[in-house]
Amino acid sequence: MNAPPKDLNKFLADQEKKTLLRFLTCGSVDDGKSTLIGRLLYDSKLLFDDHIQALERDSRKHGTTGGDIDFALLVDGLEAEREQGITIDVAYRFFATDKRKFIVADTPGHEQYTRNMATGASNSDLAVILVDARKGVLTQTRRHAYIVSLLGIRHVVLAVNKIDLVDFSEPVFDLISKEFSVFAERLGFASQVHIPISARFGDNVIARSEKTPWYQGPPLLDYLETINVDSALASKPFRMPVQWVNRPNLDFRGFAGTIVGGRVKKGETVTVAKSGRNSKVARIVTADGDLEAASAGEAVTVVLTDEVDISRGDVLSAPGSRPEVSDQFAAHLLWMAEEEMLPGRPYLIKLATTTASGAITSLKHKTDVNTLEHLAGRTLHLNEVGYINLSLSQPIAFDPYTDNRDMGGFIVIDRYTNATVGAGMIDFGLRRATNVHWQALDVNKDVRAAQKGQKPAVLWFTGLSGSGKSTIANLVEGKLHSNGRHTYLLDGDNVRHGLNRDLGFTDADRVENIRRVAEAAKLFVDAGLIVLVSFISPFRSERRLARELMGPGEFIEIFVDTPIEECMKRDPKGLYIKAKAGEIRNFTGIDSPYEEPENAELTIKTMEAEPAVHATNVVSWLEERGYV
Amino acid sequence: MREVAAEFAHPVMLYSIGKDSSVMLHLAMKAFFPAKPPFPLLHVDTTWKFREMIAFRDATAKRLGLDLLVHVNEDGLRRGINPFDSGSSLHTQVMKTEALKQALDKYGFDAAFGGARRDEEKSRAKERIFSFRTATHAWDPKNQRPELWRVYNTRINRGESIRVFPLSNWTELDIWQYIMAESIPIVPLYFAKKRPIVERDGALIMVDDDRMKLKPGEKVEERMVRFRTLGCYPLTGAIESSAASLEDIVTEMFTARTSERQGRLIDTDERASMEKKKKEGYF
Numbered sequence: 001m002n003a004p005p006k007d008l009n010k011f012l013a014d015q016e017k018k019t020l021l022r023f024l025t026c027g028s029v030d031d032g033k034s035t036l037i038g039r040l041l042y043d044s045k046l047l048f049d050d051h052i053q054a055l056e057r058d059s060r061k062h063g064t065t066g067g068d069i070d071f072a073l074l075v076d077g078l079e080a081e082r083e084q085g086i087t088i089d090v091a092y093r094f095f096a097t098d099k100r101k102f103i104v105a106d107t108p109g110h111e112q113y114t115r116n117m118a119t120g121a122s123n124s125d126l127a128v129i130l131v132d133a134r135k136g137v138l139t140q141t142r143r144h145a146y147i148v149s150l151l152g153i154r155h156v157v158l159a160v161n162k163i164d165l166v167d168f169s170e171p172v173f174d175l176i177s178k179e180f181s182v183f184a185e186r187l188g189f190a191s192q193v194h195i196p197i198s199a200r201f202g203d204n205v206i207a208r209s210e211k212t213p214w215y216q217g218p219p220l221l222d223y224l225e226t227i228n229v230d231s232a233l234a235s236k237p238f239r240m241p242v243q244w245v246n247r248p249n250l251d252f253r254g255f256a257g258t259i260v261g262g263r264v265k266k267g268e269t270v271t272v273a274k275s276g277r278n279s280k281v282a283r284i285v286t287a288d289g290d291l292e293a294a295s296a297g298e299a300v301t302v303v304l305t306d307e308v309d310i311s312r313g314d315v316l317s318a319p320g321s322r323p324e325v326s327d328q329f330a331a332h333l334l335w336m337a338e339e340e341m342l343p344g345r346p347y348l349i350k351l352a353t354t355t356a357s358g359a360i361t362s363l364k365h366k367t368d369v370n371t372l373e374h375l376a377g378r379t380l381h382l383n384e385v386g387y388i389n390l391s392l393s394q395p396i397a398f399d400p401y402t403d404n405r406d407m408g409g410f411i412v413i414d415r416y417t418n419a420t421v422g423a424g425m426i427d428f429g430l431r432r433a434t435n436v437h438w439q440a441l442d443v444n445k446d447v448r449a450a451q452k453g454q455k456p457a458v459l460w461f462t463g464l465s466g467s468g469k470s471t472i473a474n475l476v477e478g479k480l481h482s483n484g485r486h487t488y489l490l491d492g493d494n495v496r497h498g499l500n501r502d503l504g505f506t507d508a509d510r511v512e513n514i515r516r517v518a519e520a521a522k523l524f525v526d527a528g529l530i531v532l533v534s535f536i537s538p539f540r541s542e543r544r545l546a547r548e549l550m551g552p553g554e555f556i557e558i559f560v561d562t563p564i565e566e567c568m569k570r571d572p573k574g575l576y577i578k579a580k581a582g583e584i585r586n587f588t589g590i591d592s593p594y595e596e597p598e599n600a601e602l603t604i605k606t607m608e609a610e611p612a613v614h615a616t617n618v619v620s621w622l623e624e625r626g627y628v
Numbered sequence: 629m630r631e632v633a634a635e636f637a638h639p640v641m642l643y644s645i646g647k648d649s650s651v652m653l654h655l656a657m658k659a660f661f662p663a664k665p666p667f668p669l670l671h672v673d674t675t676w677k678f679r680e681m682i683a684f685r686d687a688t689a690k691r692l693g694l695d696l697l698v699h700v701n702e703d704g705l706r707r708g709i710n711p712f713d714s715g716s717s718l719h720t721q722v723m724k725t726e727a728l729k730q731a732l733d734k735y736g737f738d739a740a741f742g743g744a745r746r747d748e749e750k751s752r753a754k755e756r757i758f759s760f761r762t763a764t765h766a767w768d769p770k771n772q773r774p775e776l777w778r779v780y781n782t783r784i785n786r787g788e789s790i791r792v793f794p795l796s797n798w799t800e801l802d803i804w805q806y807i808m809a810e811s812i813p814i815v816p817l818y819f820a821k822k823r824p825i826v827e828r829d830g831a832l833i834m835v836d837d838d839r840m841k842l843k844p845g846e847k848v849e850e851r852m853v854r855f856r857t858l859g860c861y862p863l864t865g866a867i868e869s870s871a872a873s874l875e876d877i878v879t880e881m882f883t884a885r886t887s888e889r890q891g892r893l894i895d896t897d898e899r900a901s902m903e904k905k906k907k908e909g910y911f
Contacts, residue, residue, distance in 0.1 A: 091754050092746045094799045103797060115774050122776035244630040248663035256630050256659070258778070287661035299630075299659065312634050336774055350779055353634070409777045418783035420773045 027130030238262035260406035263295035273397035326429030337421035401425035448528030463560030475615035518546035648743035668695035763787035831865035
């Protein structure tokens with residue numbers, strides 16, 4: 001490493017003053033990202049002897065450089081990667097020079113790992129995009145440049161690597177440089193620098209290469225050491241999302257969080273973004289004593305002068321420039337899951353310290369990452385980017401992503417697998433949300449239900465085609481009707497002739513189908529009716545959506561459980577025969593999944609009794625619980 | 629850390645007594661001030677830790693007034709697992725990895741803080757800050773949740789858990805500088821002192837108690853040594869050093885030519901062994 005410091009205290013003081021640059025490297029498979037990082041670590045003398053020995057040993061075993069040290073092996077940490085020779089996850093590396101500290105996110109090049117690249121980009125200030133000089137600008141290069149810009153990175157370096165393999169040719173470099181500039185022009189980077197390098201041999205990495213006399217710019221490391229990426233977060237309006245309420249005893253109530261924008265001083269007025277309530281900062285508490293002021297990046301605990309109702313998810317902000325509050329947004333969305341994004345499906349949305357349920361109400365367009373053109377589409381697949389309208393179950397405080405990453409970036413979480421399935425960036429709030437008010441009515445659900453002498457509810461029959469849903473639902477309705485109850489039956493096939501005639505059978509259409517039926521059922525329940533819904537409704541998420549639309553106790557899920565073999569045998573409409581012959585696509589149970597209910601209120605095993613018996617059981621179940 | 633306290637029902641902090649744990653604990657004390665950290669400390673004791681570590685552990689918990697849970701794999705003890713006869717690999721598997729899983733299951737913790745850093749080892753470089761574990765505590769490096777901005781996905785189902793690594797982006801030098809700047813107490817073993825040492829397989833092993841049997845030709849010598857990292861004493865190599873103060877240690881670091889985990893005999897006992905251990909549930 002470096003020579004031992006002569007004056008330790010001075011040395012430590014210098015260390016404190018060093019700025020930190022977080023950057024990511026991205027590029028296509030085999031462009032040499034890992035090799036470049038290995039080279040930076042090696043040439044800046046930051047490798048330990050035991051690492052180098054292990055590297056030499058591994059290079060002989062797996063190396064692709066014919067006995068020379070293969071720097072990529074240093075960085076590709078996971079076993080699978082070493083064997084396949086590609087980087088499949090984000091690896092973080094740390095190094096420092098006399099001028100700066102660096103955190104490098106080494107991100108995957110292969111298309112199926114684009115989401116990992118977005119992950120690396122979300123925490124970086126600069127991107128080094130690698131291009132193989134022999135291959136030029138590829139689809140993947142454009143995609144990476146676009147995603148990097150989408151995630152708000154303002155500075156890029158285009159490193160034209162393997163320049164040694166094109167004989168250090170200036171025309172080759174110029175061509176690539178020009179092609180990239182034309183594409184990147186539309187992405188609005190604050191700065192872009194193009195450098196010809198050879199990661200394997202070190203040309204223009206640490207020092208300027210004699211083999212590229214035509215290149216007048218700085219070598220890569222020089223540039224990384226000196227570029228100013230300051231986003232002036234501290235001069236922006238004050239924002240502190242409350243993470244945790246610190247209440248060790250009755251005399252102390254502090255709001256803990258990390259300041260994500262601006263600064264705050266003792267005595268200043270702050271506003272709770274959602275409620276609009278004002279208070280003054282009484283103390284800024286830290287374990288090392290109270291502070292007079294604190295600014296962006298600091299984790300503090302704020303005590304206010306008044307008893308204001310504040311909990312996790314609230315945002316303390318500057319009174320003069322509060323964040324917007326809305327429950328509907330226009331946003332960019334990058335989809336990160338194998339399972340496609342379905343408009344209307346309920347997801348969890350986490351932004352700063354708030355988690356709310358919400359749905360993508362519409363996909364305005366998809367973006368072709370090669371041309372940046374807008375394409376029409378109904379769903380998003382893995383690694384696709386779209387522009388969406390998002391609707392949440394509750395209003396939240398936010399800023400546009402371009403103003404503040406922490407206040408405008410959100411993740412989308414699947415409600416069943418809990419996986420992170422998408423990353424979104426809010427563009428702006430939709431005004432519509434604040435202007436559509438719920439009309440309060442004098443005659444309400446309770447009054448209507450009382451008049452009919454029943455408790456309104458939805459009996460939601462779910463099961464495979466041919467399982468006997470409609471047969472049993474019909475019988476149940478008949479019994480209720482003859483008992484003088486007020487009912488309505490929504491049947492899958494019948495509704496598709498009218499309300500949902502524009503929908504097909506893709507997953508996206510099935511979600512919309514159920515959403516409309518659930519909304520219609522909700523209106524009937526509001527009218528005081530007992531609604532019977534007989535729909536295959538194959539997905540748990542949508543049945544849950546329907547359940548959450550209704551009040552407590554109003555949703556009764558009835559699983560009509562018939563083995564698929566039996567359904568095929570019955571095949572009342574001849575559909576299974578057609579589906580098996582390939583004449584019908586996306587048929588539930590054949591080439592589209594059915595997700596069985598986990599917590600149905602009632603399960604009907606049709607193999608065990610006649611439909612009339614089951615219908616009687618359903619009615620008794622309702623009677624026992626006071627619905628009728 | 630506050631994110632964990634706010635989002636999880638039963639968090640715990642894994643406390644290994646080393647310098648990273650000391651820093652992590654110090655950060656927790658600061659993050660929740662004036663309250664105490666709203667979770668207990670858990671130490672998985674292999675029964676082969678340095679005696680000075682155990683003394684320091686108990687003193688620390690007492691000084692800070694924190695709950696300390698100590699878990700030992702009793703089953704492993706009964707089976708007589710030990711680092712000398714069982715080999716480092718089996719010992720670590722049973723007394724650390726298995727023991728940790730037992731402890732997490734026993735108390736039903738849904739989130740566990742660990743002091744691991746990304747700069748320590750290659751497979752740790754890819755670890756998330758909030759790292760998902762299945763109900764059997766397994767780690768699937770190919771199926772990790774993307775982690776964007778500072779927005780952490782804390783959602784889990786019953787039985788699953790999250791390991792949280794607040795020091796992910798710290799380097800060894802950062803740790804020492806912070807210890808100096810904040811005057812954080814650490815185990816005296818980090819400072820050079822004359823200690824009884826045996827040289828075995830090229831490593832300097834401190835004879836911490838009479839369970840260590842000498843092999844033919846081995847002899848105990850008093851040597852001036854210190855430790856860069858702490859684990860089970862029979863598996864932790866010392867380095868010869870005269871660095872007796874924090875200033876000396878930081879100065880020494882700048883001339884170091886080997887990484888800190890080099891003293892850890894368990895990392896190299898099989899190729900890609902850390903990744904393998906992590907998949908099985910090791911921290």
